[in-house]
C-alpha cells in the first residue's frame with residue numbers, strides 16, 4: 001500500500017514541477033521526489049530511497065525512457081516526441097538504460113542523426129545499454145507507427 005502511495009506522490013511532484021519554478025526541496029520523509037530539470041525537455045531528476053523502483057515505474061505506456069545509470073538509476077529522460085529527438089544537453093552521452101514503451105522501435109544515434117547509428121531498441125524492450133552504446137546516446141528516432 002505504501003509503495004502505491006509513493007508512486008502517486010512521485011507522479012504528482014512531476015506534474016507540479018512542470019508547472020512551477022519551485023524545485024522540490026529535500027524532504028525528511030521517505031518518499032521519492034521527481035524534479036523536472038529546467039530548460040531540458042523531458043528530463044527529470046530522481047532523489048529518495050525508492051528512486052530506483054520508481055524510475056522504472058514512472059515510464060508510462062506510450063513513452064520511450066532513458067536513464068543516466070544502469071537499471072533505471074539516476075536521472076531519466078522521457079523522449080518528448082515521435083520522430084527524431086536530440087538528447088538534452090545535460091543528458092548527452094549519459095544514457096545507460098532504456099525502456100521503450102513508445103509507439104514504435106527507437107533508433108539510437110551517437111552523433112547527429114543519421115550519422116552515428118548504433119542500433120534499434122525494439123518496442124517494449126527494457127534493459128541496460130551494452131558497452132558499445134553505453135554513455136554515447138546523442139539522438140533517438142522513435143518510429144511511431146512502424
Ligand SMILES: [Ca+2]
Pocket residue numbers: 067068069070093094095096134135
Ligand atoms: Ca551513464
